[in-house]
Amino acid sequence: xxxxxxxxxxxxxxxxxxxxxxxxxxxxxxxxxxxxxxxxxxxxxxxxxxxxxxxxxxxxxxxxxxxxxxxxxxxxxxxxxxxxxxxxxxxxxxxxxxxxxxxxxxxxxxxxxxxxxxxxxxxxxxxxxxxxxxxxxxxxxxxxxxxxxxxxxxxxxxxxxxxxxxxxxxxxxxxxxxxxxxxxxxxxxxxxxxxxxxxxxxxxxxxxxxxxxxxxxxxxxxxxxxxxxxxxxxxxxxxxxxxxxxxxxxxxxxxxxxxxxxxxxxxxxx
Amino acid sequence: xxxxxxxxxxxxxxxxxxxxxxxxxxxxxxxxxxxxxxxxxxxxxxxxxxxxxxxxxxxxxxxxxxxxxxxxxxxxxxxxxxxxxxxxxxxxxxxxxxxxxxxxxxxxxxxxxxxxxxxxxxxxxxxxxxxxxxxxxxxxxxxxxxxxxxxxxxxxxxxxxxxxxxxxxxxxxxxxxxxxxxxxxxxxxxxxxxxxxxxxxxxxxxxxxxxxxxxxxxxxxxxxxxxxxxxxxxxxxxxxxxxxxxxxxxxxxxxxxxxxxxxxxxxxxx
Numbered sequence: 001x002x003x004x005x006x007x008x009x010x011x012x013x014x015x016x017x018x019x020x021x022x023x024x025x026x027x028x029x030x031x032x033x034x035x036x037x038x039x040x041x042x043x044x045x046x047x048x049x050x051x052x053x054x055x056x057x058x059x060x061x062x063x064x065x066x067x068x069x070x071x072x073x074x075x076x077x078x079x080x081x082x083x084x085x086x087x088x089x090x091x092x093x094x095x096x097x098x099x100x101x102x103x104x105x106x107x108x109x110x111x112x113x114x115x116x117x118x119x120x121x122x123x124x125x126x127x128x129x130x131x132x133x134x135x136x137x138x139x140x141x142x143x144x145x146x147x148x149x150x151x152x153x154x155x156x157x158x159x160x161x162x163x164x165x166x167x168x169x170x171x172x173x174x175x176x177x178x179x180x181x182x183x184x185x186x187x188x189x190x191x192x193x194x195x196x197x198x199x200x201x202x203x204x205x206x207x208x209x210x211x212x213x214x215x216x217x218x219x220x221x222x223x224x225x226x227x228x229x230x231x232x233x234x235x236x237x238x239x240x241x242x243x244x245x246x247x248x249x250x251x252x253x254x255x256x257x258x259x260x261x262x263x264x265x266x267x268x269x270x
Numbered sequence: 271x272x273x274x275x276x277x278x279x280x281x282x283x284x285x286x287x288x289x290x291x292x293x294x295x296x297x298x299x300x301x302x303x304x305x306x307x308x309x310x311x312x313x314x315x316x317x318x319x320x321x322x323x324x325x326x327x328x329x330x331x332x333x334x335x336x337x338x339x340x341x342x343x344x345x346x347x348x349x350x351x352x353x354x355x356x357x358x359x360x361x362x363x364x365x366x367x368x369x370x371x372x373x374x375x376x377x378x379x380x381x382x383x384x385x386x387x388x389x390x391x392x393x394x395x396x397x398x399x400x401x402x403x404x405x406x407x408x409x410x411x412x413x414x415x416x417x418x419x420x421x422x423x424x425x426x427x428x429x430x431x432x433x434x435x436x437x438x439x440x441x442x443x444x445x446x447x448x449x450x451x452x453x454x455x456x457x458x459x460x461x462x463x464x465x466x467x468x469x470x471x472x473x474x475x476x477x478x479x480x481x482x483x484x485x486x487x488x489x490x491x492x493x494x495x496x497x498x499x500x501x502x503x504x505x506x507x508x509x510x511x512x513x514x515x516x517x518x519x520x521x522x523x524x525x526x527x528x529x530x531x532x533x534x535x536x537x538x539x540x
Contacts, residue, residue, distance in 0.1 A: 041514055130400055134518045143511030171513045241413030244311055244438045248404045251524040258525050
């Protein structure tokens, strides 16, 4: 049976609200996801929250009923609360009516099994949580295995990043590594590293991409360091016809990833 | 010669800060853009600010010197100020050292000349300023003529949207219209309306796209209304291989737009 929490002073409210800070997320190994859609995606991918908050009143959505039942069956706690408290927890003006607290994934590179997918995305020094979340969402759409974060990237478990994934966070493996660690891991197995760069002269539609493909995308403002570009098996450029000669990092990743899977689709390999 | 403004109580500071609100932007017909890169893109596209704020001290970047000179030559005002005031104006924690106040563009549909470009983007009920800005940035990259905003969309002149365009705002025409107005305008000339929809069965790489092409993208959460889809000349779907079956709206727009221009590139038509 769900218990009720309606006081702002409740220690649990304070604890969960604290998860909006990275250092608290790290210390507790927990993060927040919001919204019935995202929590349902999580459930379907095999992830249930440790704590499930939902607002009281009215008929409950069948998907919410199922989340409550499965959360409690798995040993988690379901808590009926108020819209005001959800607002406080999520920090959003129009909070969702459901919020889950999840155990953070193990993000060791050694947990990544490259045989599980033909396509992987690698992001270097990505700074914007919306971009990171959008790249995870794209990763799901293109059937990628996951996202490897190289150098100092924004936290994939931040509220903004999780929100932007629209649930795809739970379908993608995530790993963090230094560039040296990633390179050593990559070269210990099969796979081509495909860098996207404004400095490249080769059109991104020219090469025939092989499996497994690792798409490497650089920092939003600086792009990839030259030394990293030099390690790529191929360096390609998405053509730009306008003045500004730049694309949003998540957009460039998606355009590149769709080219790779379109080639495989046309060859009958997907 | 630039004048100095260092007091928070200066009426100009209050007025410009007010431009973060849509109703003030509408009333005054002005908006804010930040950062040397974006302001330089604007200048190169023929737009100078009415008021240019920049921080004092140190050697000035040559591009800033040029902005100051051209702004003053065009009758605008250049104002040397403090980092604290720029922070107050921009609302950002790490404000840029340059901020411009620009006259808002005329956004009447009748000002759009479809002969000026082969590709146009049409967004319906778009809600997120980051998505809108990213779509404008993509529009520049694919050589689109501009963005037509149908139904109630987020303000393209909001600080967040302008920031996400990375300057492409100034290279793209922008119009707003009701769906009925847009349809009447579209059908009075040449052009195919290409809707992207999860409901479509036709793969987005199947049709041969003709010029001019109008790519129609729907609201982030709901997609296009069925009645709008029915008006499209073709309805196509970007394939998704994952669980979540969704893409960010700006990402979907970019993947679609690159397919259209890639077809034209391969036919030697760009």
